[in-house]
Amino acid sequence: MAIENKAPGKDISEEDLKTKFPLVAKKSADHSSCFSVAGVEFGGDLIPVMAGPNMVESEQLIVETAQAVKARGAHFLRGGAFKPLSFPYRSEKYTETREQGIAWLKTAKQETGIPIITEVMEERYIDLIADVADILQIGTRNMQNYPLLTAVAKTGKPIMLKRHYGASLRDWLGAAEYVLVEGNEKVILCERGVSVAHTHRSSSRFLLDLQVIPAAKEVTHLPVVSDPSHATFWRPWVEPMALASIAAGADAIMLEVHPDPENSAVDPLQAINFEAFKALMASMNKVAQAVDRRVK
Amino acid sequence: MAIENKAPGKDISEEDLKTKFPLVAKKSADHSSCFSVAGVEFGGDLIPVMAGPNMVESEQLIVETAQAVKARGAHFLRGGAFKPLSFPYRSEKYTETREQGIAWLKTAKQETGIPIITEVMEERYIDLIADVADILQIGTRNMQNYPLLTAVAKTGKPIMLKRHYGASLRDWLGAAEYVLVEGNEKVILCERGVSVAHTHRSSSRFLLDLQVIPAAKEVTHLPVVSDPSHATFWRPWVEPMALASIAAGADAIMLEVHPDPENSAVDPLQAINFEAFKALMASMNKVAQAVDRRVK
């Protein structure tokens, strides 16, 4: 009659860590991964910043943004080329730039030297994307697409694994283990907002889960990135949530930065412009220093 | 200062239906798809029942179950052969049977004549699976794996699209549109439980969202299946939620049935045995008749 636990719940036990997540699990209380990507260290004192537009809209846009964010201290340029909408049609303003976008990212990298992070959605484009990207991003929709995880892992490239907006910490770590089991240890976890009952604005679909940062760090040695732009979906909340992410222990910050946010091809409510990015870098650095870290 | 809606929220407008989900959208208030799969009609008076084990554990298990569920009125045999765990290791009891499992499903089909539904997780196995399966299932983890959706759509086979446990109706319909846009109109939506704050047992990770059935039917002509076994994760709740699904308007029911549930290789708390399945078929038929439908 009573409710007994005969099946695993949402928790992660010591036994689980040993048998299900052995590579993701911390080996000791102070075990924390630290690795270098394109000369930028993840998991150390530095909190790398990945900045750029949601979408690689044009060559001019991405080169201009690469220059601007690099000049203002960003460590990586972010931008999506393969980025389908949640329905199979183009919107009025929005068209995936795909192979063309990847080529433009390459130009941006050549002209500025800034390393690149961009998303892989399909096995067939891994080589094309890995040729320019320094970090391969797995998006929320593919968090549990294990064949894709296995395939990107095999490139040996660093992988940033976005948490699904409905996923538990347990499921997220299990997905990361699929990458590590292939011998690829450069995995970065990325929190980007979860679906909840109340998001405070109908245009904000997610709530940034900062509690998952200490929760993840309790069990895994992998660095954890926070993406306040996508999570909040609302420009005025990006700064406070970026600062809060750093104070909560985030190891890197991903931000949407666009030369003209209101005319962004997608998600015009969340990107910040170059000037706001500059100010945010300064305020992030102050909070980082308060927790004995730095963004510069 | 006030919160204004400049971006789309979670709603689906008339305009969205025309521009983003035109093929999934109802053309008129009484528009409802009706199509036949292996001689079984979906979307009509009949509420087809898909029954079988979570996993195709062995040839004997799947043939025995095929015979038993067919004899008790099931219209389809369900069973997973490609079914990775949420971490990349085998559990003590659990091993994917993959190609071997598909071959066993083929044997079960040949010996009993029951049509098959089984999951496709990777493009490379589509042909292998489509050779035996009458319906290709897309699982919750792949709901927004659009390349996979496009690839399975092109087989022309009926597709059952499971809703992600964190997905909105909008995202689910968008994923279905990716199948229909390829010219494949035989799409069946499947509700299998959503993640919520309170699930009443720690072993029950999901809540069956029956409200999504009338909500979906308000905007789409596609049939909607309910999977109370996976949603409840708890045997005693399967019957009430199966009956409730039918009363709420479900067009088909998916159930986990196993000759020896407590010794099932996976999810031993949720499958029902042959006897319970027989009783449930009878009680489901009574409720179906009360809403002018039938399961037999």
Add this chain to the structure above:
Amino acid sequence: MAIENKAPGKDISEEDLKTKFPLVAKKSADHSSCFSVAGVEFGGDLIPVMAGPNMVESEQLIVETAQAVKARGAHFLRGGAFKPLSFPYRSEKYTETREQGIAWLKTAKQETGIPIITEVMEERYIDLIADVADILQIGTRNMQNYPLLTAVAKTGKPIMLKRHYGASLRDWLGAAEYVLVEGNEKVILCERGVSVAHTHRSSSRFLLDLQVIPAAKEVTHLPVVSDPSHATFWRPWVEPMALASIAAGADAIMLEVHPDPENSAVDPLQAINFEAFKALMASMNKVAQAVDRRVK
């Protein structure tokens, strides 16, 4: 390093049932409360129906509705007189009728003989309300207002305890125990929708949690009511969810019925008119019979 359970989670153990919810807990697998209110039995074969407007707007409205719902088979008249909005001002159409509304309920009862259920929000009005009400309703906002629960319990009147939209089963049962410990055993639990990430319409704020019905009945002997009107907030979904409630095992149904729903003073999207109520009574009875119960 690992996550260990040192504190109670959301589950309800055998030990909890004995020490925290001893009066609410079932004494045996088939223990189920059955009691009579104003000659109507709760917890037996009959599924009583409580119907009426959200608010007791006027004497004419409530008397007319009392006559209409009684004639169509309702067992109780529902209607709120004390019913503040979620901000302290009157809306254009909406004014609480308070003492006046209670007097009108009394008139409706005298003229038709139908028993009454109405909400108590404050200790000081208990006597006034208990004078006319056959069942005292505790609303979602007061589910854990223990002093109020204690005070209504002491009247000896049957109590219907609405689940808070964010409450766990555990918290709900704990609140019920506060009533039973006062010696009042006539407690009816009422599920009225929970807050979730996705509700399918922005106007629908809740999701009817039907899984809580078998979950509650697994541990408690108390009858469980379902309120599909308030939960769905959308007229077209009321019928399917009312039928699903009965199939899921609900012991009573609460419905919003109004002579002119679109001009209802509050929540005009969810009430059904007299004709729809009549049809729903017929369809509910068919489903009830399919599960060996009845609404008439």
Add this chain to the structure above:
Amino acid sequence: MAIENKAPGKDISEEDLKTKFPLVAKKSADHSSCFSVAGVEFGGDLIPVMAGPNMVESEQLIVETAQAVKARGAHFLRGGAFKPLSFPYRSEKYTETREQGIAWLKTAKQETGIPIITEVMEERYIDLIADVADILQIGTRNMQNYPLLTAVAKTGKPIMLKRHYGASLRDWLGAAEYVLVEGNEKVILCERGVSVAHTHRSSSRFLLDLQVIPAAKEVTHLPVVSDPSHATFWRPWVEPMALASIAAGADAIMLEVHPDPENSAVDPLQAINFEAFKALMASMNKVAQAVDRRVK
């Protein structure tokens, strides 16, 4: 056929701010309330810290804690005397101390001079509690207990209104408006964790919603407090979430501090000891300074 918005959703419009939340609403973009309580300013540069045990267990405990937290920089002593469990029985260790507890709080105040915040759950104890308390706390369970809100408002005392764990920002502001409409403008909002699908530990029932801080400040001038102890329910997460709260813009911090946390009468997993509190005050001050504020 399509889903149209005829009813208010979860958003707060300009119109809502004018008609439903006029007193709570900001009058201009930089409108922010600033008021003094017992000589401590809320809403200014200072971020007051409220520290103490969950429960006023004994005179010795509360006096010792008052001395210790005051010496380490706390601005208010917190502690509950009226604090029922979620079921109507005492646990082995836990007994409400009620009137006795209030008397002990008075002793603590007299001996140390530290101002007091404690919870009011019932109108009949308002005078008793208001005699010692400098701030009256309304707990999560009573957030929408409007008669109680009205009664505490009339004392003229500052009110701290905890958000219900399932409440929207809209409902929370509406509750605050019930206090302001009585002429009491000293209202402090307190975020203490919301119920979500995934909390990372079964013992952690809530997720601290830091996104609500900028969301609230966008529409209201009221100060917002964060309570990371209760939200996380887990000692190791208190520090990162306290720091994140400050970085997100919290105007005050509430913390559970206990001389011997593991032997706390209630919630032994979340309180921190005096030494940890001292260290946290230092780290909070560093983060506060990074955002141009201070805790000292």
